[in-house]
Amino acid sequence: MIVIDSVDKTYHLKGNDVEALKKVSLTIEDGTIYGVIGYSGAGKSTLVRCINLLEVPDSGSITVNGTQLTWHDSEGNFHRKTNHEMKKVRRGIGMIFQHFNLLDRSTVFDNVAYPLKYNGLKKEEIEARVTELLELVDLSDKRNVYPSQLSGGQKQRVAIARALANNPKVLLSDEATSALDPEATASILNLLKELNKKLGLTIIIITHEMSVIKSICHRVAVMEKGRVVEEGDVYSIFAEPKQEITKKFIASQSSLAKVSTLVNDPLVNNPAEGGRLIKLTFLKNSVGESLISLVSQKFNVRLNIVLANVEMIQDSPLGEIIVVIKGEEKNIDAAIAHFAEQKVKVTELEAN
Ligand SMILES: Nc1ncnc2c1ncn2[C@@H]1O[C@H](COP(=O)(O)OP(=O)(O)OP(=O)(O)O)[C@@H](O)[C@H]1O
Ligand SMILES: [Mg+2]
Incomplete structure (x- = not known):
């Protein structure tokens, strides 16, 4: 379970403060496909990056599978896990991105092997695990090719295999289908759905498209200007949207x-x-x-x-x-x- 409680984050730019998150609270149960939707600048990426402390909030508590990443002590002072302590936690949280972030000079095999090597696995263990992961994402026949020889959808599959290398419980997906055509989008969404069922993986999906929410998410949070303005199970939100922004998102795909x-x-x-x-x-x-x-x-x-x-x-x-x-x-x-x-x-x- 992921519990985010009253999280604030302000970016300080030259002469200008940007309040990216304002008192955001959310609970994400294990095994859920959880969508976060909002327009550009709403704070979606900032929120999701707080879950693995790639972004550190100014205050509020974040707990992932029972481990507190940030918290307040009895005197109200804010604490966070150090980057060193976060290494182990981050192994349990995979992440994928809009532009795949693959190593262009490495083969598909080496891209997926990278986090395993980093964790000091033996050669044979790496070989076996990468083979298994490529099967899981249906790319066994591409193990020796380079990213430039793959379609966008295939590149995202490699990124998913790499993100799952260490058997994480949680996968964070930041606009992972935004750069893909509708067919590749559908195939990646199907893969995520399958991984959720097969592995019990909790998946948090950032998107600005309600169609993505509709096709695979169980629950959704709607963000606007740093706040979660509406939250609930996807059917109820579609049947009875309360906020104007939610109605707009629904209308955009209906x-x-x-x-x-x-x-x-x-x-x-x-x-x-x-x-x-x-x-x-x-x-x-x-x-x-x-x-x-x-x-x-x-x-x-x-x-x-x-x-x-x-x-x-x-x-x-x-x-x-x-x-x-x-x-x-x-x-x-x-x-x-x-x-x-x-x-x-x-x-x-x-x-x-
Ligand atoms: N590293 C940063 N430094 C300064 N400001 C930032 C930084 N990252 C984000 N912001 C600002 O914080 C706000 C929220 O940004 P965030 O990237 O979380 O939005 P988003 O909902 O993911 O938007 P998008 O859909 O465009 O990706 C924006 O106003 C953004 O300009
Ligand atoms: Mg973003």
């Missing part, structure tokens, strides 16, 4: 994002013709779309579907349907109340 233009399109939403534009959100525990025709009959209203979309999040469906509802005002109100009773969330969309 095919329902078009709705903001639709609301203002007189062909869809013409106040002169009456009717209201509403969004219905069907959660995993609510009844399906047949409800639409039932409601239409029961309350004598007309429901025209404008857009519909079903997302699979953590293997559960999250359905969203945008409809124009027309009829007598009191019937519309009754229909909307009925949807809510059936655990369907109703959001009225208004023209700007």
Whole structure:
């Protein structure tokens, strides 16, 4: 388990202080794929680099698998593990980056062998372990080639094998798919998911793309200006985002994002013709779309579907349907109340 409690970090630049982290607290359970999302400068990298003390906070406590890396004593004084003490801790925490950070003059084999050599393993042990790691990332046939001969996705696989060399419990991933095309991104995300299952690896993924969060994360923290502004399991966050920034991130990858233009399109939403534009959100525990025709009959209203979309999040469906509802005002109100009773969330969309 990783526990981050009230962590602050300010960078002091010439005549200008940057508060990168402000009272950040998070708990990450073992075996979780945990996403951290936010715009550029939100403090994501700073936060994640605190987990292996590549970045040292100014205050707050950080505990990784029971070992305190930073803490306050009973008088409130701040303490940290020394770099020497951190050597052992860092072995238990692997890290991968956007630009892979491979040694260009070394073969794939030597890149993966590097941390093992550093730890003084024997030649035969290194040989066996690298072979095993390359199998794990499906790159056995590339062991003697150089990074320049690999695709971006393959380079990231080498970086993952290297990060896992010492059998870490935790893998930190800082924008590891940001430099990859969609296909390579999907394959790296699948690999991470597989490693999480197979090895029970805890993975912390920094990204600015909600699609990455949606496809593999169990939980997510949304960061804005050095703070965690929203946190929760991925399904709940998608079903009921609370902060504006979270809604924006979700809209950025949803095919329902078009709705903001639709609301203002007189062909869809013409106040002169009456009717209201509403969004219905069907959660995993609510009844399906047949409800639409039932409601239409029961309350004598007309429901025209404008857009519909079903997302699979953590293997559960999250359905969203945008409809124009027309009829007598009191019937519309009754229909909307009925949807809510059936655990369907109703959001009225208004023209700007
Ligand atoms: N070494 C540093 N020295 C000074 N300021 C820094 C340093 N590292 C980060 N910052 C500042 O701290 C803030 C948070 O930076 P951080 O790199 O953690 O953001 P981020 O969310 O990872 O952004 P990005 O998505 O661009 O990687 C930014 O304003 C940044 O300019
Ligand atoms: Mg960053």
